[in-house]
Amino acid sequence: ASRGKNGFEDNEHPDASEAVASTQMYVAVGVAMVGAAMFGFDQGNFGNVQAFESFRKEWCVGRYGDEHTCSAEGSLDNDEWNDAFVTWGATLITFGAAAGAILLGPFLTNKLGRRPCIQIGGFICFIGCLMASYISFNSVWTFFIGRFITGFGVGVSCFALPLYNAEISTPGIRGATGSLFQLNVVVGCFISCLITLFDKDWYMGMLLPGLAGAVLTVGGFFIPESPRFVMEKALHKESEQKAYAAGTRYLKRIRVGDVTAEADEIMQQIKEEMDIDHISFLGLFKERNLRKRVFIACGLAICQQATGVNAFLGYAATLFKECGIDNPILFNSIFNSIMIFGCVAGLLLVDSKYGGRRCQLLAATAMMGPPLVLAGFALMYEWAGMITMVCVVIYGVGFQFAWGTIPWIYPAEIFSMAEKESAVSLAVGMNYIANAAIIYITPALMKWSTPGTLLVFGGLNILNEVFVFLYIKETKGVPLEEVPELFRRKAKGTDDSSSETSDCSTSEF
Secondary structure, X not given: OEEOOOOOEEOOOOXXXXXXXXXXXXXXXXXXXXXXXXXXXXXXXXXXXXXXXXXXXXXXXXXXXXXXXXXXXXXXXXXXXXXXXXXXXXXXXXXXXXXXXXXXXXXHHHHOOHHHHHHHHHHXXXXXXXXXXXXXXXXXXXXXXXXXXXXXXXXXXHHHHHHHHHHHOOXXXXXXXXXXXXXXXXXXXXXXXXXXXXXXXXXXXXXXXXXXXXXXXXXXXXXXXXXXXXXXXXXXXXXXXXXXXXXXXXXXXXXXXXXXXXXXXXXXXXXXXXXOOOOOOHHHHOOHHHHHHHHHHHHHHHHHHHOOHHXXXXXXXXXXXXXXXXOHHHHHHHHHHHHHHHHHHHHHHOOOOOOOHHHHHHHHXXXXXXXXXXXXXXXXXXXXXXXXXXXXXXXXXXXXXXXXXXXXXXHHHOOOHHHHHHHHXXXXXXXXXXXXXXXXXXXXXXXXXXXXXXXXXXXXXXXXXXXXXXXXXXOOOOOHHHHHHHOOOOOOOOOOHHHOOOOOOOOOO
């Protein structure tokens, strides 16, 4: 039911004052999806480009080796090339993304708005990609700085993009557009693999995220600012009536129909949040139940990276070549295309009666750990190469079925509004740190043993299963104010049925 101007529900005419999405809203969502694709390009391009002959001639020959040690086969054993260049080329973009999301993204989002933050991030990404490609001038330091700046821009944009996406979408499709964002990240990764499969120009391969960033920068001029941001910003300077009117004007640009009910709700939420005393980072560790939830949120972020997915994305061509796959770039394209199906299945199930956060994580991890262990033994004992390929594909589907999405949405569900800002920021920071650590140590693992690398990540996925089984509670369908109770220890002999969430049913809530 919708609400009238007095705030009461209009039950007699449930659709009388309910606004629907306008064409402008869909255009704005489309621009946000370009930002998601930019994030996907950023994840998927370097893993293939590092295997290009033109790329190795530009950066390896004469600097880290000769024609032989920089060839497709020779470069696999070229420690100087892998340690001093490839590893840092892959890692710096993660450091940049962390810096952008933590240092500049929040400032721009809160001071200038969601839209300028998205545009500035896109432009920074474009400049960084240019520095790592067409204007690198064969300078290693220019290339490295370009990689850092590329990641910095992606981090800035991707801090604001999910927020903007949620605030402009109608309540009825907000969940769907959030899911679409994650899907477009995966699609962007696949498209970058596809382009680099057919176009072996390393300049263009490195520029791909920047092209999306340029579209994001220009496209931002054709979409409105978030009505919520406009209303909140005006409320600090103007009267409540003027702030309400300002936000409503922007809301009417992305809605068709009477926006009174939605505008009332936005204003009410803003006023409630202004009265909240937000908890600091140190405050997160003062109360036992909150400490436990912070541990779980940060642990889940670390577990996401411990799956090893960024080892496969960041060093795709090299890792798949080491696995004995003849055409690693082609296989990487197939790998990423099949992961799309896992992502779609996971997104369709996560809020349905057949799915859920806990059970999908358990099921996905069971699809990831054993196949990687089997693939490791297949390489070790030189079994048929098809076994390794099938195992890796099953692993990729499993990742996108749950681990690609749930670790990003789960932390926001287990904290109150007062806790959320600090706690979620800490979890995101841990995710970036773990991401950088995995990308940095992967070359050393592959140098030690490729079968061993698969066995290590297989073992880590099995440990992830234990973590999920012990600590993750089902939050689907649980009101926000009731979530902390899920994580409280029950005294012996008391009924703990409310926190038993091993299945995916929400019937008890």
